[in-house]
Amino acid sequence: MSKFIHNLTHELTHWRRMFHAYPELGFTEYLTTYRIGKLLEGWDYSIFIGEDALDSDARVGIPNTEILTHFEQKAKEQGVEDSWLRKMAGGNTGLVATFDTGRPGKHIALRFDIDALPIKESTQPSHTPTSKGFNSINPKVMHACGHDGHITIGLGVAKYIYEHQNQLVGKFTFLFQPAEEGGRGALAMTKKGWLVDVDRFYAGHIGIEEMSVGTVAATVKGFLASTKLNVRFHGNASHAGMNPETGKNALLSASSASIHLYGIPRHSKGTTRVNVGKLEAGSGRNIIPDEAYMEVEVRGETKELNNYMTEHAKRIINSAGSMHDTNCEITIVGSTEEMDCSPSIISNIKHACENSDYIKNIISEASVSGSEDASYMMNEVQKHGGKATYMLFGTKLDYPHHHPFFDFQEEVLPVAVDTFTRVIEQENAYNPGER
Ligand SMILES: [Zn+2]
Numbered sequence: 001m002s003k004f005i006h007n008l009t010h011e012l013t014h015w016r017r018m019f020h021a022y023p024e025l026g027f028t029e030y031l032t033t034y035r036i037g038k039l040l041e042g043w044d045y046s047i048f049i050g051e052d053a054l055d056s057d058a059r060v061g062i063p064n065t066e067i068l069t070h071f072e073q074k075a076k077e078q079g080v081e082d083s084w085l086r087k088m089a090g091g092n093t094g095l096v097a098t099f100d101t102g103r104p105g106k107h108i109a110l111r112f113d114i115d116a117l118p119i120k121e122s123t124q125p126s127h128t129p130t131s132k133g134f135n136s137i138n139p140k141v142m143h144a145c146g147h148d149g150h151i152t153i154g155l156g157v158a159k160y161i162y163e164h165q166n167q168l169v170g171k172f173t174f175l176f177q178p179a180e181e182g183g184r185g186a187l188a189m190t191k192k193g194w195l196v197d198v199d200r201f202y203a204g205h206i207g208i209e210e211m212s213v214g215t216v217a218a219t220v221k222g223f224l225a226s227t228k229l230n231v232r233f234h235g236n237a238s239h240a241g242m243n244p245e246t247g248k249n250a251l252l253s254a255s256s257a258s259i260h261l262y263g264i265p266r267h268s269k270g271t272t273r274v275n276v277g278k279l280e281a282g283s284g285r286n287i288i289p290d291e292a293y294m295e296v297e298v299r300g301e302t303k304e305l306n307n308y309m310t311e312h313a314k315r316i317i318n319s320a321g322s323m324h325d326t327n328c329e330i331t332i333v334g335s336t337e338e339m340d341c342s343p344s345i346i347s348n349i350k351h352a353c354e355n356s357d358y359i360k361n362i363i364s365e366a367s368v369s370g371s372e373d374a375s376y377m378m379n380e381v382q383k384h385g386g387k388a389t390y391m392l393f394g395t396k397l398d399y400p401h402h403h404p405f406f407d408f409q410e411e412v413l414p415v416a417v418d419t420f421t422r423v424i425e426q427e428n429a430y431n432p433g434e435r
């Protein structure tokens with residue numbers, strides 16, 4: 001049994017519960033970033049935060065200044081140092097940490113997402129975080145996707161590298177990425193250039209598909225390219241009884257757009273999706289509605305299919321605007337690409353995980369159907385000749401992801417750390433005899 005993992009298990013649980021209790025939404029992960037950074041500093045990592053970590057202009061879907069300032073103030077009260085807050089201000093959250101063994105070897109990059117969701121966590125006693133006392137302390141924010149676990153796994157792997165540095169070669173880059181939900185943060189870290197000389201890239205997710213603890217999928221297929229659009233229609237208000245003819249009806253534009261968006265023809269080349277998830281319009285019974293707001297997303301099996309959906313969606317939205325003589329404003333607030341895991345990695349992972357006490361079963365490929373912005377990072381690595389994969393770590397899922405009762409089995413944490421560290425050991429073990 002790996003002594004390192006065995007000794008680490010208690011700490012993994014502690015970290016997971018701490019991060020679970022303090023969930024933060026995308027681009028407001030100030031305390032989360034700080035806590036990760038402080039641990040990594042103690043393990044001799046070089047830390048990059050703020051605009052040193054990401055290309056600020058490549059972020060999309062950033063909360064407004066009022067929200068950002070509120071959470072910056074809150075983080076200050078929670079003890080985040082001013083020097084850190086200054087660099088992260090304006091929603092430049094997340095961090096990159098590097099470790100160079102100083103010996104030639106592969107450059108391995110690992111990505112862990114750190115954001116939570118706008119969900120009010122259940123306080124029912126049957127929900128483990130409640131019964132064990134680590135429920136979210138932040139109103140209407142919850143780690144309901146397992147990213148609290150991802151942060152924890154990342155820290156576990158980082159500690160392994162620090163403690164085993166004399167047995168390792170090459171370089172390691174950890175990307176603790178903000179704002180995965182909505183596909184908003186990965187492109188900004190990718191554009192900063194962290195991935196151009198990476199030989200191996202590993203990312204993963206707890207859950208997604210229900211598998212037992214100890215089961216690991218070495219690759220996934222089926223993540224869809226996607227585009228998230230916010231739409232505003234601006235019309236003209238007027239009295240619905242006295243002079244309706246001077247009104248310009250934004251509600252009608254939005255509702256027409258909603259119905260016709262579902263009429264985009266399916267595509268013979270593969271899977272596509274469309275959804276209008278939110279529509280708000282109007283202000284009262286006898287007023288012609290002058291404002292409407294919609295949240296829309298489209299997806300496609302490939303970038304080409306997603307572009308097809310996006311272009312048709314824009315055309316329909318704009319047409320619905322002109323149909324009712326309203327002005328229409330479309331903002332892209334998130335996107336992901338398709339991903340193709342490098343198949344040759346499967347046998348590496350299988351080989352590395354032989355004889356583990358934690359990993360019972362490696363599946364070559366799991367089918368999924370959501371979207372992941374790690375796709376930007378993977379495609380960047382592969383474009384430059386590196387290999388990349390996205391793994392799944394099995395856990396029982398009594399409730400789906402993004403549900404107020406979502407939880408995972410904490411036993412998955414040592415399984416995931418064991419997988420990453422074994423793979424690293426296989427890729428970057430120091431063998432003086434060979435060099
Ligand atoms: Zn999620």
Ligand SMILES: [Zn+2]
Pocket residue numbers: 145146147180205
């Ligand atoms: Zn997730």
